[in-house]
Amino acid sequence: MxxxxxxxxxxxxxxxxxxxxxxxxxxxxxxxxxxxxxxxxxxxxxxxxxxxxxxxxxxxxxxxxxxxxxxxxxxxxxxxxxxxxxxxxxxxxxxxxxxxxxxxxxxxxxxxxxxxxxxGNELFIMDDLIKLPPSMAMQWEGQHSIYNLIDQVFPSLQEHANDARHMVDRALLTPINDDVELLNAKIISQFPRDEFTLHSFD
Incomplete structure (x- = not known):
């Protein structure tokens, strides 16, 4: 160096x-x-x-x-x-x-x-786990909660599907790829037009 x-x-x-x-x-x-x-x-x-x-x-x-x-x-x-x-x-x-x-x-x-x-001032629950404030968490109510999460992050998705600025200012982060694929599929299904795939290659 x-x-x-x-x-x-x-x-x-x-x-x-x-x-x-x-x-x-x-x-x-x-x-x-x-x-x-x-x-x-x-x-x-x-x-x-x-x-x-x-x-x-x-x-x-x-x-x-x-x-x-x-x-x-x-x-x-x-x-x-x-x-x-x-x-x-x-x-x-x-x-x-x-x-x-x-x-x-x-x-x-x-x-x-x-x-x-x-x-080091936030209270621990157990095993060094920290409870998120209610404003930063959503109550789990089964699979319907996933759609609630999408609605919170991407409000009025169908209306803003063609608004690039609206879309790039929002993101859902997950720790594993399986959740990424699940969320992508549910979000894409809400777009107003038919889905089509573009292939890329090296």
Whole structure:
């Protein structure tokens, strides 16, 4: 790593769709620096992403970033604290999922909830499980709940099916591909026109 060897300051932005290996890259960088006694700080905007990094912490908690930042905002960390000294000595700071700042800025309740988790102040139920606030969860009422979820994320789907901006500003995320296929099938079935398939090849 020439930049580290020459003690230069530089910012790198790693971008790309899910599955290209960003997390693996971060693991390699962190392991390499650790072996050579460098200090590396690993953070992520979301809690899930933070757990995937060795020693990962939520960025807003780690640096005490204000919940509603503006052009004059500063992080509330005293320069005399041990963490401030650690940051000054760090060779690298990794911030995964940096674009998630958009959700933090626009959703105050979500921001405060994530902050409590990052600070360790959110109550655990059992086995380190955290109960989502009612405003962030839906009551399960069988398969009909799936359509309720779709309606919440994609309201008036048939009316907005041809509105690209309406569609790209919304997304449903799932941990397994089977759920992706289930949701895709149910959503596509609600589009107003006949379905057709386009094939691609290398």
């Amino acid at each position: 020439p930049v580290i060897g020459h003690k230069e300051s530089m910012i790198f932005f790693v971008d790309g769709p899910g599955g290209i290996g960003r997390t693996s890259l971060y693991h390699i960088v962190l392991a390499t620096l650790s072996k050579t006694n460098h200090i590396a700080i690993a953070t992520a905007t979301s809690g899930i992403a933070a757990t995937l990094l060795p020693g990962g912490r939520i960025t807003y908690s780690r640096f005490k970033i204000p919940l509603t930042p503006d052009a004059s905002s500063i992080c509330s960390r005293s320069k005399q604290l041990d963490l401030a000294k650690l940051i000054r000595r760090a060779t690298i700071i990794i911030w995964d999922e940096a674009p998630m700042n958009m959700r933090f800025v626009n959703d105050e309740e979500f921001t405060e909830f994530i902050q409590r988790i990052g600070d």
